Amino acid sequence: MNSLTKTMNPTNDLPAQLQQVGLKTISANLDDFLARAIKARWSPRMLLEQIAQEETQEHSRRSLERRLRVSGIKKFKPMADFEWDWPTKIEREVIERALTLDFIREARNFVLVGQNGLGKTMIAKNICHLAVLAGCSVLFRSAAAIVEDLRHEMFEGRRRKLRGYGRVDLLCIDEMAYLSFDDKAADILYEVINRRYECRSVIVTTNRAFKEWNQVFPNATCIATLLDRLLHHAEVTRLEGESYRMRESQQEATARRKKT
Numbered sequence: 001m002n003s004l005t006k007t008m009n010p011t012n013d014l015p016a017q018l019q020q021v022g023l024k025t026i027s028a029n030l031d032d033f034l035a036r037a038i039k040a041r042w043s044p045r046m047l048l049e050q051i052a053q054e055e056t057q058e059h060s061r062r063s064l065e066r067r068l069r070v071s072g073i074k075k076f077k078p079m080a081d082f083e084w085d086w087p088t089k090i091e092r093e094v095i096e097r098a099l100t101l102d103f104i105r106e107a108r109n110f111v112l113v114g115q116n117g118l119g120k121t122m123i124a125k126n127i128c129h130l131a132v133l134a135g136c137s138v139l140f141r142s143a144a145a146i147v148e149d150l151r152h153e154m155f156e157g158r159r160r161k162l163r164g165y166g167r168v169d170l171l172c173i174d175e176m177a178y179l180s181f182d183d184k185a186a187d188i189l190y191e192v193i194n195r196r197y198e199c200r201s202v203i204v205t206t207n208r209a210f211k212e213w214n215q216v217f218p219n220a221t222c223i224a225t226l227l228d229r230l231l232h233h234a235e236v237t238r239l240e241g242e243s244y245r246m247r248e249s250q251q252e253a254t255a256r257r258k259k260t
Helices: 003-008 014-020 024-028 030-040 045-073 093-099 120-133 143-151 157-168 185-198 209-215 221-230 244-259
Strands: 110-115 140-141 169-178 201-206 234-239
Touching: 014 024, 014 030, 024 030, 024 045, 045 110, 045 120, 045 140, 093 120, 110 120, 120 140, 120 169, 120 201, 140 143, 140 157, 140 244, 143 157, 143 169, 143 185, 157 185, 169 185, 185 201, 185 221, 209 221, 221 234
Parallel strands: 110 201, 110 234, 140 169, 169 201
Antiparallel strands: none
């Protein structure tokens, strides 16, 4: 029996037919679904409504799982655990406004500046996670990872990947200017920022003042233009204080000494 005859044969297995037309949730739970329909005496319309509802819910669940996986957010502490009184300077209202995701709808950028250990990445990951839950496509990557991803690609491969960085609803570039980069790396990051300019939002975390970026990207001629594109439509907030991780490490060391 050829494939066409098999497809048209009315004696085909019903779950397989449902699977073929995309009703994967119903096909996987067909006996249970039919039992509920009979017991509840669903009308034809109610039956169709229930099929649509269950398939839509499952599609949304799979879409959320995929977007979380692709985002690269991984593990993070929720904002409920953030100690707002630890930094000596923090603009809480600015951060809480960013957590509403309004800046994404406005295609604006959000930049967190501050020394290591003050929670910049934690805040950025929470914003990214909320964006995923809201249905946005998100990429969370370190600046070094983006450079490494694009540096060795040939023209066509780089163009394809740049399209990917350009079209997601929210791109977070973590640890920008943490490491020294060459001018080629600066050009790559400029291309990424430029593709999103005035179209889609970027979150950037950095431990360097903008006037120091030329030290991080020596000999790069595009830094002024990169900053111009990044900051033109951006909310910039600065965190000041001592490293929370350092404090946590000291507390753990003190606790261990007390036990000995």
